[in-house]
Amino acid sequence: MDLHFSAEDQQFREMARDWLRDNIPAGRRPHHGEEMRTFDTAWQKTQFDAGWAGISWPTEYGGLGLDLTRQLIWYEEYARAGAPDNHLCFVGLNHAGPTIVSHGDEHQKRKYLKPVLSGESIWCQGFSEPNSGSDLASLSTRAEIDGDELVITGSKIWTSHGHLSDMQELLVRTDPDAPKHKGISWVIFDMKVAGLELRPINIMTAPNLPHFVQCFYDEARIPLANVVGGLNNGWKIAMSTLGFERGTAQIKDQIRYAHLVEEMITRAKKRFGSENLHTDEIGSRLAQLRADMAAARAMTYMTVSRAKAGNPGAESSLMRAMVGQVQQKVRRLALDIIGPEALENPDEDDWVYFYLRTFSTTIAAGTSQIQRNIIGERVLGLPK
Amino acid sequence: MNLLPDSQQQQILDTLSGLLREKAPIDRFREHGEVGNEDDRLWPILGDLGFLGLGISDSFGGVGLSAAEEVLVYREFGNQLLSVGVFGLTLGARIAALGGDDTMCRQILSGSLIIGVASSLHTPVQMSETACAGAFHLFEASKADLILLMNEQGAALITADQFVERKSVKPMDAILTLERSQLPASRPALWIDASDDALHTRAILLASAYATGIAATTQSMAVEYAKIREQFGKPIGSFQAVKHLCAEMAIRSEAAQSQCLFSALVVAEDRDDKDFQAISSKITSVDAALQNAASNIQIHGAFGFTAEANAHHFLKRAHVMDQLWGDLRHQRARLLSLPTPAT
Structure with missing residues (x-):
């Protein structure tokens, strides 16, 4: 047991502290809409350009390839400096990105990871459904295989900032006959694809401005190659x-x-x-x-x-x-x-x-x- | 940075937990009389193996390790509800070593001196090198040669016969002997000023470590029972009402244990925020011990309410840990008065 950080870790901490002090954006972060997107993506790009994005992500995909201690130090200094949380980048940086790092194929890694770090690509989550909340594995949004494509029909809900996002990590049912945990796939969904409609949902902090969206998929088509980690392996x-x-x-x-x-x-x-x-x-x-x-x-x-x-x-x-x-x-x-x-x-x-x-x-x-x-x-x- | 025990620390832990399981199983209380215990038979064994002098320099017969190792063994002491007389020995040996009394230190570490623990009652206490005075509870003092007494000003060992109007009272925690007594202004046999060593901070830390043991053991007792006790044709642990109680116990245990280990390292380094961290540890761990001990009784149902079940011993001892060196209310007031730590 010890509380010490190595000399290299300390040096990293000081560099992070100095950089954050000089570079965190001025002014209050907007809580809504395009203004928020502009603010969050610009701040993410500033971090990326200066070489601070993706502390623990592999270097070949734009990260720094450092260990968890450095990640801890970065977060400590980030919070200490009072740097704003770029919530819009959260799903990409903390969920979709790490999922692709762990389970994606080479093509997926090359294509999707770097734009997350640079703030060019905003991800949202498509997990919950109107009838599948806590019982997530009961989800029923269907994806049927048609040649080298998946055809998606159904609905997702409580998607934060879906209307401001470029990409979506999406859980779909690819085998309706399998037990409920075994027929689900994790797929990369492009929010610009035809057949997607969004309905805004406001939240209790801002009754007039959308935060969530409900997504309706009507035979929306994505490449079969967008499945991450194997067909029907999505729950795991x-x-x-x-x-x-x-x-x-x-x-x-x-x-x-x-x-x-x-x-x-x-x-x-x-x-x-x-x-x-x-x-x-x-x-x-x-x-x-x-x-x-x-x-x-x-x-x-x-x-x-x-x-x-x-x-x-x-x-x-x-x-x-x-x-x-x-x-x-x-x-x-x-x-x-x-x-x-x-x-x-x-x-x-x-x-x-x-x-x-x-x-x-x-x-x-x-x-x-x-x-x-x-x-x-x-x-x-x-x-x- | 690493909060997990290293291999040497793990070895200390394994040796001790094996020893205590054999020599001090929780069921030992059933074989004893109405009040008290025979844990003083363990002191020479624990002393011999070095467990009483882990934080004492080897020139005084100790092992020369730090508060980190002391905290690990006090968690084990809490698991087995070892007599709180052990606090008198660990902290008394430290006072003797810092006071330069080599003979006394070695006697304590060999288990041949018994040291009771004084805990202040509601009246103000006087504490200085020349005179200590006040009204006290004395734990495990019936056979004691010396009494351990400390607060924020300093730490003292006082010969037991200086305490007057000693009166045995019926203890809520019947495994311990308890007396009420007065200490007229008396010069301590040994005095260590708080400016020379943060003994009071260390006492709070060790009490919190002991409390994490209570929190962890009551958690595992409740979880094991919830796995085997069946009602409505299923183990009760499959019902969310019970499962979530167990989950709450685990959250509290983890918080208390983590903070206790963290603050032990801060105390070992004598950092400026040692009081802040140790008091935070006492607050989270005593709270965890009290709440987990209560949940353990609840999950055991009517059996948990019996004298025969061991669940009540843990609850009662958690209340003793709360009182030692300042209860939750006192610790919260102190914590609020401290400056924000620099780190």
Whole structure:
């Protein structure tokens, strides 16, 4: 056991810190629409051009080929610098990309990976369906093989930023007669293909602006060569990257939230007086969250330690569950510290906006209830 | 950076857990009388194998390792609910070594001195090199030669006969002996000022490590029971209501364990944020121990509520860990008063 980083790691950290300080974009990140796309893709391109994109991705596909410790350091410095999260690039960088790195063929890797890193290609997710949410494997969007093409018919829903995306990681049923987990394929879908229609869905933080879309596929055709990791092997492919990649990406959030708790303490002292705070219910909750955020960072280090020992394992789901629930507690407490002003102008006050936004953290990528099933069954070995 | 034990640390762990499973199985409490335990029979064995002096320099008869190894063994002590008298020995030996009392240090490490543990009651405590005073709970002090006493100002070993008005009280955790007593202003036999060594921080850290053992063991007891106990024709662990309770236990255990190991390394390096990290560790681990111990009773159903089941021992000991060197309320207030760590 040790907390030391090597001299090379330290040097990497200092370079990352210096570069981030000089290069993070000025101004508040827009939360919606084309403005957000312009902001996020430009910031991603800036990182790529300077050689900071894809820390752990292979060098032959535009990455830096570095280990998980460097990835951890980069995320730590990224959050410490207050760099904006480019959510629009999230699926490409943390899910579709790593899936193609692990399971794609050479042609797929050459074609799709670099544009993710450079910010040219925005990916969205096509997993959930109107009748297949937590029971994802029951999905029914069909893909029929017609020569060297797949013909897709059906519907996907809760696709974040689908209307701003270029590509989609899509789960389709390619063998309706097989058991439900065994007839699914993971495919690369081009959002410009004919036969796709989008219906916008607004979310609770912005009742007038689309966030999700529902996708309707009406005999949309893509090359059969867009199947990643083999026909009917999609469930395994999707599950293999779902947990771990999202877990490491959470490092940024966890550090950002630790900083937020410190800001909240300063603001609470101003509002309630520092001499009163330690006897106040708000003070007790702040202290608990300080301890929780310290533990969340230690869990991250534990997860990285396990992964470096070659055993990423299902335990990373423990960290995800912890961080998700603590984020909600932090945001709720932030609102209590603000007081009555919290009822005003939610779009302009980030503390209010993100309070509402954080309700997604225990729903997206598997609800916290499904995650507890996964922990019970895969970490603890409890029966189904 | 690596939070996993290295091969030497793993070897220490394997040796100790094997030894404790044999010499100190949880079922040992059933064979004992109404109050107390016979764990002091283990002290010479643990001392002989070096487990009491892991963090003590070898020139004083210790092993010369760090807080990291101490934390690993205290987690095992918590797994087996070893008598809290062991805190008196580990921390007492450190006081003796830092105070330059080689003879006393070696006596403690050989298990031939018994050291009780004082925990302050509600009244203010006086603590200095010249005089310590206050009202205390004394744990495991009935046969003790010395009493361990510490707070944020420093750490003291006080000869047991300086405590007056000693009165045995019926302990909630009946495996431990408990007394109430007064300490009139008394000069400690040995005193280590907090500015010379963060003994109080280390005590908090070791209590938190012990609590992670309680959290982990109650988690595995509950999970194992949920796999074999059947109702409605299925193991109860297949029902989400039970499964999710177990998952919550695992999340709390992982958080507590990770923070405890992290803070042990911070304490070992004597970093500026050692109090911040160790207090965070005590808060998360005591919370995990209390909640997991409660869930373990719940998952065992009516059997969990019996005296015969071991589940209640873990809950009661978790409350002792909460009280030692400041309870959750106290630790939260302290944590809030500390500056933001630099790293």
